[in-house]
Amino acid sequence: MTVAGERLQAWLAGRGWEPFAFQQEVWQAVAEGRSGMLHATTGSGKTYAVWLGMLEALLGRYPPGRAAEPLRVVWLTPMRALAADTTKALAEPLRELAPTWSIGLRTGDTPSAERARQDRKFPTVLVTTPESLTLMLTRENARETLSSVEYVVIDEWHELIGSKRGVQAQLALARLRTFQPALVTWGLSATLGNLEQAMQVLCAPDPRPAPRLVRGRIDKTLAIDTLIPPDPGKYSWAGHLGARMKVPVVEEIERSGTTLVFTNVRSQAEIWYQLLLEERPDWAGHIALHHGSLDKATREWVEQGLKQGTLRAVVATSSLDLGVDFLPVERVLQVGSAKGVARMLQRAGRSGHAPGRPSRITLVPTNTMEIIESAAARWAARVGRVEKRESPEKPFDVLVQHLVTVALGGGFTPEALFAEVRTAWAYRDLSQAEFAWALAFCERGGESLGAYPEYHRIVRGEDGVYRVTDRGVAKRHRLGVGTIVSDAAIQVKYLSGKTLGTMEEGFIARLKAGDCFFFAGRLLEFVRVREMAAYVRKATRNKGTVPTWQGSKMALSTELSDAVLEMMQAAAQGDFFEPELEAARPMLQTQQRLSRIPTPTTLLVEAFQSREGQHLYVYPFAGRNVHLGLASLLAWRLARDKPNTFSISINDYGFELVSAEPFEVEPVTSGRMFAARNLMADVLASLNSSELAQRRFREIARVAGLVSSGYPGQPKSNKQLQASSGLFFEVFRKYDAANLLLTQAEREVLSQELEISRLGATLQRMRDKRMDFVPLRHPSPMSLPLMVERFREKLSTEQLSQRLDRILRDMEADTSS
Template sequence: MKNEIAEVWFFNQGWEAHAFQKACWQQIAAGHSGILNAPTGYGKTFAIWFGVLDSYYRQQETLDKKPKKSLHTLWITPLRALSKEIHKATSQVSLDLDLDYEIELRTGDTSTSARQKQRKNPPQALITTPESVHLILASKGGQDYFKNLEFIVVDEWHELLGSKRGVLIELAISRLKSINPKLKIWGISATIGNLAEAKEILLGPGNQGVMVKADIQKKLEIQTVFPDNLEKFPWAGHLGIRLLDKVVDVINQYQTTLIFTNTRSQAEIWYQQIITAYPEFSGLLAIHHGSLSDEVRMWVEEALHEGKLKAVVCTSSLDLGVDFRPVDCVVQVGSPKGIARFLQRAGRSGHRPDATSIIYYVPTNSLEIIEGDSLKYAVKEKLVESRIPFVRSFDVLIQYLMTLAVGDGFQADDILQEVAQTHCFESITQEEFDQCMALLIHGGNSLQAYDDFHRLELIDGLYKVTSRKLAMRHRLSIGAIVSDLMMRVKFLSGKYLGSIEESFISKLNVGDVFWFSGRQLELVQIIANDAIVKPSTKKKGVVPSWMGGRFAISPDLGEAIRHSFRNIHKKSGISPEIKFLRPLFQEQEKLSALPKEDELLVEYIKSKYGYHLFLYPFEGKLVHEGMAQVLAYRLSLLKPATFSIATNEYGIELLSETDYELDKTALQQLFDPAGLHKDINSGINVMEMAKRRFRDIAGIAGLVFQGFPGKQMKSKHLQANAGLFFSVFAEYDPNNLLLREAYDEVFDFQLEEGRMKMAFDRIAGHKIIFSTPDRFTPFSFPIFAESFRERYSNEDWQSRLEKLKMQLLDG
């Protein structure tokens, strides 16, 4: 079956359609749902879009008279910037071919009048975000709005899958399928380890669906940027900025370069350092991250499109979908922490078919150089992470029930049947659903005395919200994105620069200087939720640290890194990275030992600071943090002691005043997988972690009102309110679903109990190499430096560490 609309448009562009695009058009014409997996820059949007248009116009041909215009396609994206991009591309098609198929945007930026117009006179296609779909369901007649819907397209589904926003999509689709059982659902996803599962979750049970994979091998070139000299005793961050000149050499070779950093503070540092060292980049270099104002970000994106910028320093805010054709090179500063993230970033360059994606990897310390080898191995072996979907997210379900009640109302039994069809809630019981309902009807077991929690009323068989105040508050709270409370950064003139986490601002005093948005700013005063600032010329400034900076290394990258360490023993056929690191490994072997892939190295070193126990599981910082606390707890059972704990991506340090009699048998017992769950509970303050996690859950479930736009509640008030609920539930309602969810999320996501268990199981089968060097080794020094940094002021620790390093080198 031919897709004539596509053929005409492609012919006019002088393009030839890819096989995967034609396959999508055929599958859509045959009435199938499915998932499309294709690399960025090859026309994924058009692969679905022309199928949608073809279906629409074929139906029009069979009708006697033109029907009243209604919503035909809902295109959901995770980012507003991506929504604008798709709106631009699809509207151009309607314009080029003079089609009467209208496409409109609905995001947080859409004005109230435009939304009202869209409700009265819907376009054929609406490009929107998960939150906006729920907002429509929370309005009167919202369900009617979708009654003629034929297509739902979920863009960047892999990105949404591993988040509670993915649960919002699952729930919305469950409702829209009931309104229109013939609905066709398509997802667009990058390559992930569990693509088949991603398809099943999106399409729902019983829907066979199809998988269309692009048979396109995007050429990828990975180059590691090496320092001139190898630092045998490295510490985190000692290298990054030292490679600045080499990064600028790379920038100068290409038309446009994206410089990706893992954290916003790192982005601010790099931007500042490049501009200071190379003032000629002024006006050609920009910065882009999630805390900058929309206005600043849109300007950067526009300038990138038009090829006006030489380079942009950015974070994951530019990871997704937005297509910048002028970008022909990507630089990754520091470990990308995950293979999928690295590939996604690499794919931002060479956005033309047959173009090679070029990515330069810039290590931030000597040991990180090995990850250049690990990343090449992962790409060659096609290792890529799975996205773990959320299950049993009762906070999102409670919000969703409230959404339906604020809208047209709902019948409890019908909604339970629909919800149980989603992956997230396939295990829900009647009792659990009743608990969610009870919380909304009368506040459940422990909040019945408070009128604010009598939210739903049964009217003519439907549960509804009759209070206008509660309805308004709910509409303002829809969504599942939670983060530390943000404060707005403004000049005295009122000009808005962006937002910054309250936990950072709360540590500053008036007069303190910090870097933000590529500027040096002095804090003048704090008024409610605004940090008022003025430009500063002081030389010293603090770089904001964002909570998002604590990435974990993915299990797959961990596996690739352990594989690289297997190659360090080889004499030939080794990568440039391992060849460069050879002197460091030789030093490590001379002072201690060099572990093989199936060995765990443990070092016990005495220094003037105490007794240092170093272990190297290579599991990533977040898993190590939990492991370290379990190991400290187990050691304290042998002999009571207080420990200082430090971790990095490769290992753990436990420092104490107490000397332990250690041997291989004792160490094997330390890593015994038996009793791990019990020891996590005993050795880690899980309750405190659950309390903090509960703040977000309480916000999503609507127990704690986050405040009105522009008048957000201070995070300490939110924490206090949420803490109150946590204590009440813990005492009077210990089986409360939201309380249980807080603990489950701590174990699954913060402590990564599953990964910790796998690490303990893996190590249980390893040979333990126990070494007692007389001084710090190249492996131990970077971890020791992490704890050393905490003890001293900024300049102090660097000079002291340098001195200590010189002593090690002299020794």
């Protein structure tokens, strides 16, 4: 054992800690110079498994002296809150074992004075985000300052790998490996289904020595249970159990220590915060709200309250999903479906966040199908059916941004950079022609923007090296670095000037003076908008609306969908073996009596005739994104045979087609409508694909640097950004049809919004299943939620309630007679 090793052992022993076997396995791999991937339960000690191994290796090579070592370790995290927490954890052993070495934090929240200090001399260890690392690569002396980096750790790799931020990280790693070929890279994750591939994406192609996949196995109890409503009823639609679960949730919080109440979207978090206060006004000041739109100071206050255990409960969104260490948290409640097994496990790990402590998550269903989902999620977790995360393929907007980044950071020659970029997994199949297109686009704006000097962003010097020579281009690029694109945000402020957070411009634009809305847990009255700020005052009226944020609803994952069908199969055979299935028995038996229960081997199709016209219900259990594509495809194919107009409704379990004019169902029941032939062309023809692609192009244009969000204090409005990106979209379509950014927009619509590969696989599964076709006399429990989805768009809450009451009365009268 080395002297450094003895020091580390002594440091551990001084805290009464005994290393786990998986931690020692990581230390050994790091000592051998291997990159790798560590997959271990949340709260099991992943951070120290990697960090102590790296620290031991560094201490062996560079014994602590009087001065700090140059930058040796970059620790990437996906969230700023996680960055601050990680910095504190890494600093603990450093203080005793290498007191002269420094550690720093660099994110968008880092004060300018601290950034300036780092610019003069980087710390030995830097905790940062993908965006901040990319900004470091734009420095003229990037090679000089970053070539000393020997280790890179990417925390919560599952959170990054499937997004453009992950691609940005891949390109940054490729650049760092050019500076330091012996770079060692490790990824940390707790919830991934494709570990081998995730490690391949992270590590350099064909690395020597071979990377190591370490699976951390420790005895950690994970309890997954369900808060079953006392009377779930025979019917199921979104939200019908929601508010009724208020009292049971309050009772659970009262029986527990500090509790996290997770919701999937910010508007739902605002609603549940109000519901809890409505039930327990005395909890004001003892419960809090946390989501990404709230002011930074508010979020930090909440996080501090969680760490100190001074808050009884916090209602949160994914803003608290990741590995921030809140030891006092005993319970996690998940309101509504988590939509995926990985997300549920990630949130469960927020409780008992320490080795040996049990984690517990309680699922709170808001409709009867979610009761079944709860049993399915527990079963899927038990048998290890966790979702895979795939890296995007060749996003050209990220590539274009990277070329300008590298041109700023010392410059590049095309041959060398092409070879470097291809070492990033996302661009492993990048062709020379595609790279040449991206280069030409950055150099002269491609085929259609050559006349505009501001799009001549890189210039080839006499030495053959491409650089950025225009200061305006450099400034705009640095301000626009990153791949996180959201709609223009407006600050929400009191008239006194205090900031509450930010809201999307589209919501604020719909408000009139005097309108009231809930935000940051308060009922506010809108006063006016001035200079990209919405001014409000505390409202005196009792009612308000809840803000709606952009972004599509989460879709049920394939793994969880399949698990739900397994539960349905058991119920169809009369086996209600889980308490959740027993609670859902009235709904499932009513579904069986009026129709059939879907199973893994059957495809249920229902037909119904009402005053609105002819209804067709299909239940592929493939998630709402796929169902949107399937419903549009079927409607288009049916109308192609005989002109007709269809209304569409979707949820995670199936979709509804409604037509005032009668149509033949035989093409559906025979399976002809599920043919895979001409699938891509038919899907594009069935949707307003041009509008979908144009909407997608807005994000691509901003990542590629075509559209700027403005300067600090002078942001552009959402309307301006849309107009600018829309103009580029039309120019490229007319004069530069081969533009790869247009191709990317269409590809992202298909792959991300419609999940075309999953859609194709779903069609195949539908063809392979036995068809159960059932003409209905009344809406079934599974068809009713689809009706409700459609009614909500045109009926007020009161009208919807009356309509549902009538439908249910008629159904009960007929089925009981």
